[in-house]
Amino acid sequence: MIVRLVQRIGILLASLAVSSVLVFAFMAVLPGDPARVALGTSASDSAVAQLREQFGLDRPLVAQYLHWIHGLLTFDPGNSYISQAPIGPQLADRLQVTLWLVGTGMVIACVLALPMGTLMAVRHRKPSGLVLSALSQVGVAIPAFLAGILLITVFAVGLGWLPANGWTPPVQDPVLFLKQLLMPALSLGIVQAAVLTRYVRSAVLDVLREDYLRTARAKGLRPTRALLRHGLRNAAVPVVTVLALQLATLLVGSVVIERVFVIPGLGSLLLDSVANRDLIVVQDVVMIIAMAVLLVNFLVDLVYLLIDPRLRGGAS
Amino acid sequence: MSAPEREATVASAVPAGRRRRRPVTGSLLVGGLVVAIVIGMALLSFVWTPHDPTLVDPSVRLREPSPDYWFGTDKFGRDVFSQILMGSRTTLFVGFVAVGVAAVVGVPLGIVAGMAPRWFGELLMRGNDLLLAFPALLLAIMFAAVYGAGTLVAMIAIGIASIPHFARLIRGGTLQVMETEYVTAARAAGRGPFAIAVRHVLPNVTSLVIVQASVGFAIAVLAEAALSFLGFGTPPPTPSWGRMLQESQELLSIAPRLAVFPGVAIAVAVLGFNLLGDGLRDRFDPKLEDRR
Amino acid sequence: MTPVPETGPAAAAPGSPDDVLAVRNLGVTVGGRKLVEDVDFTIRAGERVGLIGESGSGKSLTALSVMGLLPEGLRASGSVRLAGVGHDLVGADEARMSRVRGKEIAMVFQEPMTALNPTMRVGRQIAEVLLIHRTRPDRASARAAAVELLAQVGLPDPAAAAQAYPHQFSGGQRQRVVLAIALANDPALLVCDEPTTALDVTVQARVLDLIVRGVQDRRSAMLFITHDLAVVATACERVMVMYGGRLVESGPVREVFTRPRHRYTQGLIGASDLTVVDDRGRLATIPGSVPAAGRFPAGCVFRNRCAQATDVCATRPEWVPTGPDSGYACFHPVPAGSGAPGTGSPTNQEAGRG
Numbered sequence: 001m002i003v004r005l006v007q008r009i010g011i012l013l014a015s016l017a018v019s020s021v022l023v024f025a026f027m028a029v030l031p032g033d034p035a036r037v038a039l040g041t042s043a044s045d046s047a048v049a050q051l052r053e054q055f056g057l058d059r060p061l062v063a064q065y066l067h068w069i070h071g072l073l074t075f076d077p078g079n080s081y082i083s084q085a086p087i088g089p090q091l092a093d094r095l096q097v098t099l100w101l102v103g104t105g106m107v108i109a110c111v112l113a114l115p116m117g118t119l120m121a122v123r124h125r126k127p128s129g130l131v132l133s134a135l136s137q138v139g140v141a142i143p144a145f146l147a148g149i150l151l152i153t154v155f156a157v158g159l160g161w162l163p164a165n166g167w168t169p170p171v172q173d174p175v176l177f178l179k180q181l182l183m184p185a186l187s188l189g190i191v192q193a194a195v196l197t198r199y200v201r202s203a204v205l206d207v208l209r210e211d212y213l214r215t216a217r218a219k220g221l222r223p224t225r226a227l228l229r230h231g232l233r234n235a236a237v238p239v240v241t242v243l244a245l246q247l248a249t250l251l252v253g254s255v256v257i258e259r260v261f262v263i264p265g266l267g268s269l270l271l272d273s274v275a276n277r278d279l280i281v282v283q284d285v286v287m288i289i290a291m292a293v294l295l296v297n298f299l300v301d302l303v304y305l306l307i308d309p310r311l312r313g314g315a316s
Numbered sequence: 317m318s319a320p321e322r323e324a325t326v327a328s329a330v331p332a333g334r335r336r337r338r339p340v341t342g343s344l345l346v347g348g349l350v351v352a353i354v355i356g357m358a359l360l361s362f363v364w365t366p367h368d369p370t371l372v373d374p375s376v377r378l379r380e381p382s383p384d385y386w387f388g389t390d391k392f393g394r395d396v397f398s399q400i401l402m403g404s405r406t407t408l409f410v411g412f413v414a415v416g417v418a419a420v421v422g423v424p425l426g427i428v429a430g431m432a433p434r435w436f437g438e439l440l441m442r443g444n445d446l447l448l449a450f451p452a453l454l455l456a457i458m459f460a461a462v463y464g465a466g467t468l469v470a471m472i473a474i475g476i477a478s479i480p481h482f483a484r485l486i487r488g489g490t491l492q493v494m495e496t497e498y499v500t501a502a503r504a505a506g507r508g509p510f511a512i513a514v515r516h517v518l519p520n521v522t523s524l525v526i527v528q529a530s531v532g533f534a535i536a537v538l539a540e541a542a543l544s545f546l547g548f549g550t551p552p553p554t555p556s557w558g559r560m561l562q563e564s565q566e567l568l569s570i571a572p573r574l575a576v577f578p579g580v581a582i583a584v585a586v587l588g589f590n591l592l593g594d595g596l597r598d599r600f601d602p603k604l605e606d607r608r
Numbered sequence: 609m610t611p612v613p614e615t616g617p618a619a620a621a622p623g624s625p626d627d628v629l630a631v632r633n634l635g636v637t638v639g640g641r642k643l644v645e646d647v648d649f650t651i652r653a654g655e656r657v658g659l660i661g662e663s664g665s666g667k668s669l670t671a672l673s674v675m676g677l678l679p680e681g682l683r684a685s686g687s688v689r690l691a692g693v694g695h696d697l698v699g700a701d702e703a704r705m706s707r708v709r710g711k712e713i714a715m716v717f718q719e720p721m722t723a724l725n726p727t728m729r730v731g732r733q734i735a736e737v738l739l740i741h742r743t744r745p746d747r748a749s750a751r752a753a754a755v756e757l758l759a760q761v762g763l764p765d766p767a768a769a770a771q772a773y774p775h776q777f778s779g780g781q782r783q784r785v786v787l788a789i790a791l792a793n794d795p796a797l798l799v800c801d802e803p804t805t806a807l808d809v810t811v812q813a814r815v816l817d818l819i820v821r822g823v824q825d826r827r828s829a830m831l832f833i834t835h836d837l838a839v840v841a842t843a844c845e846r847v848m849v850m851y852g853g854r855l856v857e858s859g860p861v862r863e864v865f866t867r868p869r870h871r872y873t874q875g876l877i878g879a880s881d882l883t884v885v886d887d888r889g890r891l892a893t894i895p896g897s898v899p900a901a902g903r904f905p906a907g908c909v910f911r912n913r914c915a916q917a918t919d920v921c922a923t924r925p926e927w928v929p930t931g932p933d934s935g936y937a938c939f940h941p942v943p944a945g946s947g948a949p950g951t952g953s954p955t956n957q958e959a960g961r962g
Contacts, residue, residue: 015446022446026458125680141587143538145545146579149565157569164568211722214677218717219737219789220710222702229736230725245448252453256542260565271546274461282461286454293449309773310726 001312004305012298019290020072024065027283068283077284087281090269095288097167098265101184101257102250108189109196109246114239116193117200121208122227124201133201139194144253148187148260155183165262184261188253192246199242203235210234236307244300248293344595347530350588357404367395369402370553387577390560391567396574399555400581406556407537407585410471410549414536415529417475422482423525427513429483430490441487444480452477452539456548465548474539478532485528489521523600530593534586541582557582626652628796628829629674633686634698636669636678636853643682643901644669644853648927651797653691656823656830658840658861660876661850664898667833668718670850671799673698674831675715676705691796711741714790716819718802720783724774730785731755731770737792757788761818780811787819794826801833816843837880841865846933849873852899852909859934867944869928869936872910908939916940 052058056067071077077087116132123129156164162179170177207213208231216226255267262268266285273281304311366384372392379389387396429440450458456473463469493499499516507515543549544558552559557578564574629651636644644666651657661667673684676697688697693708700708709715717723725733734754735747744750751770758766761784774782783803790798800819804812820843823830832844840847841861848858849870857870868874875894896913899905908925911917920939929935930944 011442015442015449018443019446019449023458027462137590138583138587140590141534141583142579143541143582143586145542146561146575146582149561149568149575149579152565153568153572153575157572211717211719212725215717215723215786215789216725217677217706218675218709218715220706220708220740221736222706230728233727234725248448248451252451255453255457256546259546270457274457274548277461279461282458286450286458289454290449294446297445297449308727310775 001305004312005302008298008301011301012294015294015297016291019294020069020287021065023283023287023290024068027279028061028064072284072287078280080278080281083278087284090281091266091284091288094264094266094269097263098251098254098258098267100170100181101188101254101263101265102247104181104185105188105192105250105254106243106247108185109192109250110243112189112193113196113200117197118204118227118232120197120201121204122224124205132197136194136197136201139191140198142191142194143256144187144191145256145260147191148184148257151183151187152260165260167261167263167265180261180263184254184257184263187257187260188250191253192250195249196239196242196246200235200239203238204231206238207231207235233307237304240300240303240307244296247296248289251289251292341595341598343591344599347588347591347593347595350584351592354404354585354588355408357401358408361398361401361405365395365398365401367398369394369398369555371395381573388571388573390563390574396560396577399560400557400577402555403557403560403578403581404585406467406544406550406554407540407582410467410474410540411533411536411589413471414474414478414539415532417472418478418482418532419525419529421476422479423486423521425479426483426486426488427490427517427521430487431494431509431513431517437487441484444483447477447480450477452535453542456539456543457546460543460548465551467550467554470540470543470549474536474543477539478535481532481535482525482528485524486521489524490517493517493520523596527593527597527600530589530596534589534593537582537586537589628653628655628691629831630689631670631674631686632689634670634673634688635685636666636673636682637685638682641901641903642853644673647686647850647853647855649848649855649858651829651831653796654823654827654829655846656820656832656844658844658847659831659833659850660835660837660840660847662835662876662898664901665850666853666901667850668801669853671715671801671831671833674797674799675709675713676700677709677715707741710737710789710795711743711793712795713797713799714793714795715799715801716783716786716790716803719806720779720786721806723786724782726774728773729770730772730774730777731758734758734770734785734789734792737789741793743793753792754788757792758785760791760822761785761788762814778811780807780815783807783815784818787815787822791822791826791828795828797829797831798823799831799833802835803832804839805834805836812839819843837865837877849876852904853901854909854937856910856938857936859931863934867942869930869941869944870910870938871914871916871940871942873936874942875913908937914940 049058056064059067068077075088075092077091079086116136120129120132120136124133152164155162162183163176166180168176168180204227208227210231213226213231216230217223221229251266254265255270257263258265258267259271266288270282270285273279273285366386371394373389373394374392377389377391381388387400389395390399425440425444429437429444431437432440452474455477456470459469459473460466493516496516499512502512502516540549540556541558541561544556545562547559547562549558550556560578561575561582564571564578567574627650629649631647631649634644634647635642647666647670649657659667659670669678669682672678674688674697676684678684684698686698690697690708690712693712695704697705697708724730731751731754734757735744735750738744738750738753739747744753755766755770758769763769763781763784769777769781769785774785777785783806787803798819803819804815807815816839819830819832822828830844832840834840844861846859847861847864849856849864849872851872857864857868857873864873865877868877872894878892879894881892894913895915899912905912905922906924907922908914908917911921914921918940925937925939927935927937928941
């Protein structure tokens with residue numbers, strides 16, 4: 001158990017290191033000089049040189065990399081090339097907004113997909129199962145931003161029940177916060193639910209054909225209880241894997257959704273920074289998203305160890 | 317002795333037509349049809365569109381659908397139906413190049429990772445998994461930040477982000493093929509790894525590649541739409557479904573149909589490629605079929 | 609433990625008060641094809657009955673019909689009555705069946721490697737069957753009983769075993785756990801579907817011995833499905849031979865094995881005798897192979913592989929009783945008292961007799 005844990009932590013650290021080098025290298029090899037890019041072509045050479053010195057762009061790449069990583073790890077990623085404002089507080093604010101979105105979207109996806117997928121598996125030969133299955137196939141084909149636009153058309157423009165866009169921090173006005181959170185989170189959640197439903201269905205179908213489920217029924221458990229008591233835990237392993245992959249999709253989906261609903265999250269920051277050629281911020285945001293994905297993969301590995309005793313190794 | 321017995325009993329117990337020979341499933345039929353329609357639209361757009369999709373004509377702004385403008389016109393007076401037709405070209409082109417990039421890199425990578433010594437294969441897969449931390453859209457935005465937005469940048473970014481899916485799947489298939497007796501025989505006969513890869517592994521994983529290509533196409537269509545929506549995809553004036561959606565958003569209260577037509581086009585195309593992928597999977601490997 | 613029959617008309621269903629299981633006219637169909645047909649038999653309290661046949665003969669389906677656990681899409685017809693159960697097991701709903709399964713009838717499956725839930729401790733899996741049927745008042749006593757059962761099936765250090773997960777056991781040990789689950793509630797009938805087939809030869813005998821001892825201690829009846837004649841000879845008192853979804857012969861083990869009447873039984877016994885070879889030095893076999901399920905010939909199901917088959921075999925042979933528990937269904941039976949069989953397949957036999 002301990003060995004596995006150490007092994008997983010090692011993999012996480014190695015992945016983080018390699019991906020940070022990749023992100024850094026990618027941004028470092030870009031054609032042109034970030035300082036020149038930031039100041040525009042009309043800037044004087046001396047102004048460019050000054051900016052280069054200010055941000056340490058004249059130092060060797062390795063030193064620049066270490067400086068960047070150090071900044072990220074100490075939650076002090078320095079100042080923007082463009083606005084000169086400190087990036088740290090901005091990242092923290094934006095990240096919080098995006099986490100609300102992604103978290104709520106994930107909860108919506110799970111609440112919809114876990115029971116629906118199970119139902120689809122149990123009824124996979126009945127018309128109701130086939131209809132749900134077809135519905136999920138359609139859901140998979142709808143991009144989150146399209147779902148967002150459709151929701152706005154119906155609930156904001158058509159019925160006027162919810163605000164079409166905007167964001168209010170929960171401490172400021174909890175009711176408005178929830179109203180504004182609902183549609184973007186639904187857009188993310190419904191589409192992810194469609195994908196997740198299909199995986200839940202196939203995981204549960206696999207489990208339904210397992211011998212131990214027949215053993216459970218031979219013990220005198222009714223099919224539903226047999227599935228709940230013996231099946232779901234075993235079906236959870238592949239589902240958890242997909243959940244982790246979906247987090248990456250949700251984080252990226254929120255980039256688009258934040259644009260649709262005009263929400264000041266990490267995605268908006270990323271897009272604005274790209275538009276402003278504020279490359280250091282782009283680099284930071286990309287790294288934060290990659291870090292989040294890798295961290296979740298690590299957590300999933302830990303969850304496996306909890307779910308499946310076979311992975312823990314060693315005899316008891 | 318009796319493990320095969322139960323299999324045989326149950327397998328033959330299910331009527332033959334339903335389980336074994338299922339050459340054409342509903343998914344395959346519908347998916348193939350939809351994909352054929354999208355391809356047909358793209359081809360048609362080369363020879364005919366009702367109007368010039370890029371022609372700005374303020375005198376016909378925001379027309380409702382009519383015999384002259386089937387899907388109506390947008391805020392610049394451009395014909396929506398013509399844009400949808402032309403947009404299918406963009407969609408297919410991006411999908412094709414992205415899937416091509418992913419397959420050309422991912423398939424050999426998967427085969428090498430499957431044939432190489434275990435530790436090396438694992439290492440390659442770890443690196444492969446790392447790419448999963450950079451989904452298509454994120455990669456495309458990064459690329460756009462560095463190289464500027466454009467169709468080519470978008471296609472390559474989507475392609476790179478799709479590599480790990482191909483590599484993982486193909487490695488799995490390769491590992492299976494490598495355990496078969498004919499590969500053992502070929503190795504015993506002194507065939508080199510390259511010959512085995514080309515003669516035995518590649519033909520056997522082709523069906524996996526085709527299935528993944530279809531599914532990857534759907535992912536690429538979604539990513540291209542999202543990128544165009546964000547303004548990182550195909551630049552104007554070339555019509556693109558994603559950008560049509562983006563342009564429609566400010567007019568939702570006046571002309572929601574401007575969102576509906578490209579939205580439906582995207583969803584139908586993605587659905588088509590997904591169904592085609594599912595149908596092909598059923599056809600190639602009945603064991604993987606969608607559980608009867 | 610012989611169940612005490614309930615009073616009332618239904619309780620009297622099995623023909624004699626001693627009968628535990630009465631199967632009448634059992635059939636299994638899928639999509640109009642018959643996989644099992646007209647199966648009739650009775651098992652008395654404490655009796656150990658073997659059901660033998662080749663792969664695809666329908667013996668597993670017969671067992672699963674009794675348990676009400678047929679795979680999806682397969683339908684059972686006819687009647688299966690269990691003493692002490694007031695309803696027919698065929699067509700009973702899940703609510704009723706779930707009260708019978710694990711309590712009155714229990715089952716040991718063929719594949720011990722997959723029969724246990726990999727994510728649940730073994731002790732809990734055993735305790736569960738006691739708690740479902742409320743045969744133990746609470747969790748603690750059920751756990752204690754589970755440890756006791758693990759000791760009964762001969763697992764060393766049962767207390768530790770109860771805390772372990774299935775993957776920590778070997779196949780033979782897992783089958784003991786499955787047996788412990790099956791025996792937990794002292795069922796009136798234990799159904800075993802090839803319980804030793806998947807095990808190493810060295811542990812087969814030990815597990816078989818545990819099964820027989822387990823049912824004897826509880827005075828449970830047993831229906832034992834296998835294709836291995838030697839196993840039947842050690843574990844059972846009576847044997848039924850199945851082919852093509854029908855019972856073709858039944859009787860006391862000694863009688864059937866030494867003086868088979870049905871030509872198929874004769875071939876089966878000949879094929880299992882490794883001391884008999886034909887003039888080219890090959891082991892005896894039954895010519896041809898078992899047709900696919902539901903594709904057996906009309907009339908006598910064995911006639912396309914039988915050297916004695918004549919035109920009359922195209923009609924369905926009647927069951928010929930030869931004793932209270934024995935009989936066969938064949939137009940051209942091996943003459944009674946023709947001595948020991950084992951002279952090979954029907955073909956050889958024919959040649960030898962000619």
